[in-house]
Amino acid sequence: MNTLAHRNSPALIYGSALAVALAVIFVLFFDTLKSIVGIWNSSETFAHGYVILPISLWLVWQRRSTLASTPVTPYWPALLLLLGTGLAWLLADLGGVQVVQQYAVVAMIPITVLALLGKEIALALAFPLLFLLLAVPFGEIFIDPLIGWTADFTVTALRATGIPVLREGTNFIIPTGSWSVVTACSGVRYLIASFTLGCLYAHLTYRSRLRQFLFIVLAIVVPIIANWIRAYMIVMIGHLSGNELATGVDHLIYGWLFFGLVMLLMFWLGSLWREAPAETAAAAMTDRAAIHPNSVSSGRHAAVTAATIVLCLALWPGYSRYLATAGQSDKPVAIGAFRTTWQTGSAFTTWQPAFTQARAGFRQVYEHDAHPVGIDLLYYRNQDRRSMLITSANRMVAEEDPVWRVIGSERRQEQIAGTQLAVREARIEGPGPRIVVWSWYRVADRFVISDYVGKLLQARSKLLMQGDDGAAIMVFAPYQENPEQARTALRAFLNDNLASVDAALASNKSAGSSPVATARQEVANEQIR
Known part of the structure; x- marks a missing residue:
């Protein structure tokens, strides 16, 4: 009876410690886990996510005999991995990259098992634990x-x-x-x-x-x-x-x-290439089942490891809330007409980008030498899920739009005002003339077209408590058959007005300007003069 009690006690202690650690993940990162389930509910593409956890638990149950005979020894180096996934979650949270947040949280589960129960247990459960990653909605x-x-x-x-x-x-x-x-x-x-x-x-x-x-x-x-x-x-x-x-x-x-x-x-x-399962030697299993007392760490080790894991987990959500509060700005955003030699023109299209609600916006059509060009500026501050500059929900044309459709897109490098400007080009068809749209972001005093670079710049700004200000810039022009007609008008407009547009956006920055921003502002002001 004493031997049985000795063998069951560590299993109970470590099982309880693991349950507490997993519960902490669920509580601290509830919003991230909720976002995963929300995508399962809203998209048939990821509805399979509901069966991933039951399958993983079933696979764990299939290994119960092996687990009963495997030594339990906390693996402290895994705490570094746990800190790494926490940091990844924080940076993704600051940059608003939901899928990275989701992967980071789900990855915390196998890493927690590794840290608390040790390498042998984690190796025995490698596939069921890693299979959980397939629950994250990824593939768009x-x-x-x-x-x-x-x-x-x-x-x-x-x-x-x-x-x-x-x-x-x-x-x-x-x-x-x-x-x-x-x-x-x-x-x-x-x-x-x-x-x-x-x-x-x-x-x-x-x-x-x-x-x-x-x-x-x-x-x-x-x-x-x-x-x-x-x-x-x-x-x-x-x-x-x-x-x-x-x-x-x-x-x-x-x-x-x-x-x-x-x-x-x-x-x-x-x-046709099926392999028979490896035979299990009953005698070897029996020998391993007789665990020596020294092969299982004490309950004190379990408590210390679990407490350290909880500390590693709790660090990041708390710091995220602090940064979110510190980076908030109540400064109003005002984007008005910028200085230009072009004349105000008449609207030539009813197209509008399908973006989330911005803090402020500006839309106008200008004309020069009978070439009309429209500009759409969307400024974002204190971003959240409903108002975000860089997200897959933002599109030139809304998905399943009954009127407008994108008939072509590419990335281009344009020579504007003596410098290279990278833009995303979309050719759009709908009522009236076709249009060419050039778009890019202004994030952390830089022009970028990459969502990944933009997210990293936003995360860095928030980490440095410089706010999350950013803007989407879109210029568009009509054409009939050849899109080069619209491109010529867009180049002429940007050559004359890009510095003024940049200055208008820079004047709304909520945090102190960096030296780079100051230099850019001085150049822009000089060009305007």
Whole structure:
């Protein structure tokens, strides 16, 4: 009886300590975890997230015999990893990068297990713990390239079939109608579902790391190619049926049926190389089960380790709240007309960017030598989820907009006022003339087009308690057939007015200007004079 009590006591102590540590993660980072569930609820693409935790728990339960015979020894170096994930969460919180926050919080779970229970336990539970990372909604970054690849393949296959195609961006026209490759056609849902199932299947079916890796690669490649074939088949079904079939909701149904058949075929092929599970030596298991008292750390070690873990976790949310308060500014934002030699013109388009609510905005049309150019300035301060400068929710055209659509986009380097200016170009079609839009951000006294660079600059500013001010700058001009006509007008406008626009935005900065900002301001003022 005493031996049994001795063996069960450490398991109870460490189990309780682990439960407390995981509960602390849940409480301290509740908003981040809530954001994960919120995306599961709002997007069918990530609805699989609900089954990740139950599957991980089931996999842990399958290893209960191995766990019962594995020594428990806290691994203190893992606390450095825990501090690293906490710092990553803080920087992502300051920069408003939700997906990094989510990955950081979920990664805290396996790291906590490693720190508290030790390397042997963490290694035994490596797959169930790492499988939790698949609960994080990630993959939207692949939508645009997947859309492009799908459009490329579909158009190429149609032409190879002998069907004439007129293409513009991701939109194309064939003799029987017009088609567009949109988000639902990108195949990202199939890719994410296939990758998740492929990881689980490879783990349960193979012991060889090489076979596991090759099957996971297969689970990535197959749905991408299958989606290309699916898109081509849908267009062909619509073409041959006079657009009676595969043109509405039914083409999504065809897509999932086709995807299901492809997955069944892939798993069937994978089963041909199935490996038998490794045999467990009962005698060896029995020997390991007789744990020596010295192979399990004391309850005092468990308490100290758990307390240190809680301290490492609690540091970051508290510091984040302090920085958020210290960086807030009540200074009003006022963006008015800037000094320019161009004349005020008449609106030539009703297009507006689909951005979150800004603190202040300015929109005007100017004209010079019969060339109209519009400008849209959106200024952000004290940002939150509802008002954010850099977020995937901000688009030139809202997703599924019934009127406007982007027919082409690219990044450009333009020579403006003797310097290189990087811009994002979007060509937009809708009522009235087509327009070319050049856009970029102004963050921390710098012009940037990269969301990642912009987020890092915002995080640095907030970390230095210099506020989170930033602005989106958009200039746009009309064209009929050749977009170079609009580009010429935009270059002329920016050559004459970029310094004035920059000065107008810089005057609203809430925190003290850096030397770089001061120098830029002096140059701008000199150019204006």
